[in-house]
Amino acid sequence: MGSLKGRSPVPPLRSRSACFLRMSEGAKLDKRAERRRIVASENFNRRGFGETKEEVQGMMVEEFTSDMVKELKENNNVIERNNVVIKLAESYGFCWGVERAVAMAYEARSFYKDDKIHITNEIIHNPGVNGRLKDMGYNFVPVNGGVKDFSDVKEGDVVVLPAFGASLEEMQLLDSKGCRIVDTTCPWVSKVWNAVDTHRRKDMTSVIHGKWAHEESIATASMADTYIIIKDMEEAKYVTNYILNGGNKEEFMAKFKNACSSGFDPDRDLKKVGIANQTTMYKEETAAIAKLFERTMLKKFGPENVNVHFMALDTICDATQERQDAINDLIRDDSVDFYLIVGGWDSSNTGHLLEIVHMNGKVGYHIDMAHRIREDGSIEHRETDGTITVTKDFLPKGKVTVGVTSGASTPDRYLQESVERVLMLKALEKDGAIA
Ligand code: SF4
Structure with missing residues (x-):
């Protein structure tokens, strides 16, 4: 990452506590006007950082794309390896809004290289991506007893709002603190x-x-x-x-x-x-x-x-609809033995993909990361009611067909890593390492 120290897209900061008080005082607030006022503020950025775009795109391709998914797309979404047929849903993975949000978070880190930088919670509902941002120096605003604790967020800090948006009260608070706000809220x-x-x-x-x-x-x-x-x-x-x-x-x-x-x-x-x-x-x-x-x-x-x-x-949202339609199509394929759905356990859209599988009486496992598929042949997965379960010997013996998809906040790389774990288990079965 090249040094961008000293450059700032916004003039010096100032506190706006008077504006925040307007809501606290209980007067009827024109919320649209208030949102517009904050968005128009000199400390508010929702367009990204042109200068760092190329550098960030290169990083994201390296970290998130997948050769296996590319191969699947080149082969009508079906490939076979190690006695496993993999069938990929027509629509899966990163949606436009999530990709944009993650890119903006990367760009913000690159632009404000030496500044304190926070995210109001998770940028998206994916543990791998959030972990990567923590490694880059992001502070995730802690939640205590269901309430976010902004005490560590100070004037002049950079605060990134996630793809699913932030409440008006949070926007007012950050504005009143004189923070530099980078808004990745999806236009949908x-x-x-x-x-x-x-x-x-x-x-x-x-x-x-x-x-x-x-x-x-x-x-x-x-x-x-x-x-x-x-x-x-x-x-x-x-x-x-x-x-x-x-x-x-x-x-x-x-x-x-x-x-x-x-x-x-x-x-x-x-x-x-x-x-x-x-x-x-x-x-x-x-x-x-x-x-x-x-x-x-x-x-x-x-x-x-x-x-x-x-x-x-x-x-x-079109992206949600397309992923739901695609899994609806894939579940009509009777050759599929089970469905593997990859996405954050907090990810609502991923949870709905599993619900569609179960509603149609099919077997499906929702995992957030590849390591949930374990060497002993078991899989740790989330049920539709939110409970986390371990299923032993989840992989049928012999040749198996797996339907795969992923939620809108899941990079293709994580989908590949998960499928590779299935292939690894099949290889172990062949070698007799799994009974
Ligand atoms: S609203 Fe739709 S396009 Fe936007 S982030 Fe959510 S799933 Fe993606």
């Missing part, structure tokens, strides 16, 4: 924020299809005035039933105590709703939930008023 996530802002301006409650504890949903919710986060169709049915028939308000609030805006009142706040989503949820489920709310509002308020009471904008 910003698109959802714009949808939520449209709801806000129309006095609608944002119904966010997502997981309330997920960083992306937290960030999206922070852009809304009134919101409720629902994780699946079952919760959607509960809420729509309440809209149509009323119900036990205490029970409702207990059920969504972590998943709605402060002061939320289901009797008052579910009359006008707009649908938004965490970009990595099932596109089909988001669409079905939107339809359910639309039907509910039609029934409750009549077709002539539905546009006042319901809104759904298309905010489903």
Whole structure:
């Protein structure tokens, strides 16, 4: 990495604590205007660093690309080695938004070579990539009891916001501290924020299809005035039933105590709703939930008023959709003995790929790193409910066909390393090292 010391894309820093206070004081804040103010600030960079681009691209090719994946693509996504047929899904691995975020994080490190540099949590949900950034000197803002501790982040430090975005409160805090912010938020996530802002301006409650504890949903919710986060169709049915028939308000609030805006009142706040989503949820489920709310509002308020009471904008990310479609295609291949899905255990989009496999009654293992496939023939993997399990002798004897894919935050290199572990086990079986 060449020295870039002394160069800075921004003029000297200044503190903005007065701006942050505006929200803390409880006055109704125009959140869109506040976000725009921070983004327009001289300390805010969301375009990257042109001068370091080439150098970073070279590093990323070296660290993340895979010869095996290249060979697969040259052979209609099928190759055979050591009695193992490997079939790769049509769409897999790094999406555009993740690749961009990682490149910006590398560029920021290269540009601010001698400055203290932090990431508000993980740049993406992949342990290998995050580990690499730690090796480069990144400080990951610690989380204590579910709350991020920014005490070590000081004026003038560089802070990188992850691909799935940061909450408005975090942006305000960093702005008020006079940090230099490098924003890698994926434009698809910003698109959802714009949808939520449209709801806000129309006095609608944002119904966010997502997981309330997920960083992306937290960030999206922070852009809304009134919101409720629902994780699946079952919760959607509960809420729509309440809209149509009323119900036990205490029970409702207990059920969504972590998943709605402060002061939320289901009797008052579910009359006008707009649908938004965490970009990595099932596109089909988001669409079905939107339809359910639309039907509910039609029934409750009549077709002539539905546009006042319901809104759904298309905010489903293409990359997520393509990976889900591709595994849906691959599971129709009856020659596949099991599916290997590679991606961070915290990665929501990777978890959904396993769910698709299981929903179709097929065998699948979700691993985050190659070493989960062990020399003794077992595999340590994540189940769809989040538990981590070890399955012994997971590899069928004799010739085997493996369907492989990876989540949107997984470099091809990690997919290759995982497949190589399967090949290694087959080789050991042949040699009689595994009974
Ligand atoms: S999965 Fe979609 S929303 Fe998420 S980073 Fe990739 S392109 Fe962006």
